[in-house]
Amino acid sequence: MSKKKQKPNRPKARRPRGFEDKTADVFRTEARLIEAAFSVYDLNGFEPLQTPAFEYADALGKFLPDEDRPNTGVFALRDDDDQWMSLRYDLTAPLARYVAENYDGLAKPYRRYQAGSVYRNEKPGPGRFREFVQCDADSVGAPGSAADAEMIMMAADVMRAVGLKAGQYQVRVNNRKLLDGILESSGVPNTEDGAVQRLQVLRAIDKLDRLGSDGVEALLGEGREDESGDYTQGAKLGANAIKAVLGFTVASGTGRGETISNLEKLVGTSERGLAGCQELRDIDTILSAVGMGSERVAFDTSIVRGLGYYTGPVFEVELLTDIKDRKGRPVQIGSIGGGGRYDDLVSRFRGQPVPATGFSFGVSRLLSAMERLGSLENETKPPIFITVFDRSLLGQYFKMAEEIRAAGMRAEVYVGTGNLTKQMKYADRRGIQLAVIMGEDELARGEVTIKDLVLGAEMAKAISSNEEWKSARPAQSVVQRENLVGSLKDMLAS
RNA sequence: GCCGCCUUAGCUCAGUAGGUUAGAGCGCCGGUUUGUGGAACCGGAGGUCCUUGGUUCGAGACCAAGAGGCGGUACCA
Numbered sequence: 425m426s427k428k429k430q431k432p433n434r435p436k437a438r439r440p441r442g443f444e445d446k447t448a449d450v451f452r453t454e455a456r457l458i459e460a461a462f463s464v465y466d467l468n469g470f471e472p473l474q475t476p477a478f479e480y481a482d483a484l485g486k487f488l489p490d491e492d493r494p495n496t497g498v499f500a501l502r503d504d505d506d507q508w509m510s511l512r513y514d515l516t517a518p519l520a521r522y523v524a525e526n527y528d529g530l531a532k533p534y535r536r537y538q539a540g541s542v543y544r545n546e547k548p549g550p551g552r553f554r555e556f557v558q559c560d561a562d563s564v565g566a567p568g569s570a571a572d573a574e575m576i577m578m579a580a581d582v583m584r585a586v587g588l589k590a591g592q593y594q595v596r597v598n599n600r601k602l603l604d605g606i607l608e609s610s611g612v613p614n615t616e617d618g619a620v621q622r623l624q625v626l627r628a629i630d631k632l633d634r635l636g637s638d639g640v641e642a643l644l645g646e647g648r649e650d651e652s653g654d655y656t657q658g659a660k661l662g663a664n665a666i667k668a669v670l671g672f673t674v675a676s677g678t679g680r681g682e683t684i685s686n687l688e689k690l691v692g693t694s695e696r697g698l699a700g701c702q703e704l705r706d707i708d709t710i711l712s713a714v715g716m717g718s719e720r721v722a723f724d725t726s727i728v729r730g731l732g733y734y735t736g737p738v739f740e741v742e743l744l745t746d747i748k749d750r751k752g753r754p755v756q757i758g759s760i761g762g763g764g765r766y767d768d769l770v771s772r773f774r775g776q777p778v779p780a781t782g783f784s785f786g787v788s789r790l791l792s793a794m795e796r797l798g799s800l801e802n803e804t805k806p807p808i809f810i811t812v813f814d815r816s817l818l819g820q821y822f823k824m825a826e827e828i829r830a831a832g833m834r835a836e837v838y839v840g841t842g843n844l845t846k847q848m849k850y851a852d853r854r855g856i857q858l859a860v861i862m863g864e865d866e867l868a869r870g871e872v873t874i875k876d877l878v879l880g881a882e883m884a885k886a887i888s889s890n891e892e893w894k895s896a897r898p899a900q901s902v903v904q905r906e907n908l909v910g911s912l913k914d915m916l917a918s
Numbered sequence: 919g920c921c922g923c924c925u926u927a928g929c930u931c932a933g934u935a936g937g938u939u940a941g942a943g944c945g946c947c948g949g950u951u952u953g954u955g956g957a958a959c960c961g962g963a964g965g966u967c968c969u970u971g972g973u974u975c976g977a978g979a980c981c982a983a984g985a986g987g988c989g990g991u992a993c994c995a
Binding site: 438441484497498513517544545546547549550627650654655656730731732733811813843844845846847848849850851852853856859861863865873875877880881883884885887888889890893894897898900 | 958
């Protein structure tokens with residue numbers, strides 16, 4: 425009988441996992457990071473480009489969505505003409521498509537920068553999202569090491585531009601050709617036949633920091649079983665090859681020059697390996713000439729990058745600041761950027777070879793690291809708050825707001841309902857510092873009351889009784905209406 | 919995908935051996951105070967105890983499956 429509570433069957437308000445709402449602090453900081461990176465790219469002569477979030481799936485890479493499982497790795501859907509479209513998973517593949525599509529009209533090397541959300545249909549984790557923002561610069565059409573050095577220097581400069589100090593980050597550079605050379609001498613052919621094995625080796629080395637050399641050794645050989653009992657197939661290299669690869673990963677010396685010397689001994693007579701050494705030498709020459717020392721850019725043979733498409737120099741930007749979770753345990757957020765040479769990506773669309781190199785700055789990664797470090801700063805000041813005492817004076821209130829805005833300050837008139845009590849509570853919650861009150865009393869005298877809520881809260885600590893609190897009306901002053909803007913400015917400055 | 923842990927109010931959590939109407943603190947809303955945010959006091963709203971099925975006279979509690987969260991591992995073209 426008492427069935428008055430029929431289930432309304434409302435939808436649950438919930439956000440898809442791996443997708444984040446960006447609140448004011450985060451959003452403003454993100455915009456600042458992007459702006460900082462853009463200014464570096466721009467100063468280097470790069471031009472902006474914006475491409476759409478969707479691309480035809482076949483343009484995005486070798487990956488083509490399966491009819492049964494169209495969404496592994498990427499988010500894909502079918503257009504009304506039955507073509508598969510995918511949300512971009514990075515900004516590099518769309519660039520390759522753009523360049524290939526507009527090849528003849530572009531001055532080469534074509535150098536562009538771009539920021540935007542990219543999407544990956546993977547399991548989210550700390551610092552890993554299904555939608556996240558990257559801010560890239562790429563250079564298409566330049567085969568030489570100068571273009572790679574340019575990317576590496578910009579990567580370091582972007583880190584500085586976003587506010588990181590020397591010692592808080594380091595760009596770590598390696599060259600795929602070195603590993604190719606070592607694998608070649610170890611019997612893994614540098615052709616399609618060895619591609620799968622080479623990729624497995626790359627992924628194994630990529631896990632060096634997490635699994636240690638024992639774990640990587642297992643992955644290079646037969647395979648490895650983790651604590652949870654999951655088994656990973658290994659690359660099945662021979663004992664000598666494993667030794668050579670592991671030896672390579674620890675070949676970094678204390679300086680860039682020393683590392684190159686170590687590497688030259690390791691690669692022996694391999695043509696590809698020697699070419700890799702020469703490229704690093706060329707890069708070092710440029711970096712040294714501009715005074716970029718190994719504190720900011722180091723050569724590190726344990727850096728490989730998990731992606732298969734790199735063909736030459738590769739690098740990652742490591743955030744060196746320690747990150748701790750709520751329980752004080754260290755959290756690895758991984759690299760906050762990386763890049764390298766990918767000479768085959770644009771060539772896919774065209775017969776001829778098109779060299780390319782680029783850098784991708786993981787804005788969301790850095791942002792979530794900053795969030796964990798508690799170093800998000802909201803530099804935007806709260807608006808001046810104009811209370812609505814008398815609705816018939818709304819026009820005058822908005823007039824005041826206009827004057828304040830014209831002086832370059834944020835200002836808002838209360839557009840909600842409720843008396844002054846409610847308005848003051850709202851202002852308090854908004855973190856507002858200055859509130860303007862003008863009722864009939866002030867109006868008659870040509871005055872306005874300005875209240876400093878921050879100061880008021882401070883003074884309130886010494887007041888315990890409500891009577892006292894009410895009669896004191898702490899931290900407010902009465903000024904002439906025509907001096908409103910000037911007074912507000914003075915109060916903000918003091 | 920695989921393994922482990924977790925899921926009670928907006929948040930943090932209690933809930934004893936299965937037994938009426940499921941609690942606390944904080945937060946939120948309202949009032950004391952219709953020209954003033956704090957404090958204090960008073961009052962109020964808010965729960966399909968993640969879901970479904972099972973065991974039982976009786977399940978928030980026990981069992982099973984599923985979903986979601988967290989962590990690890992794999993994948994990440």
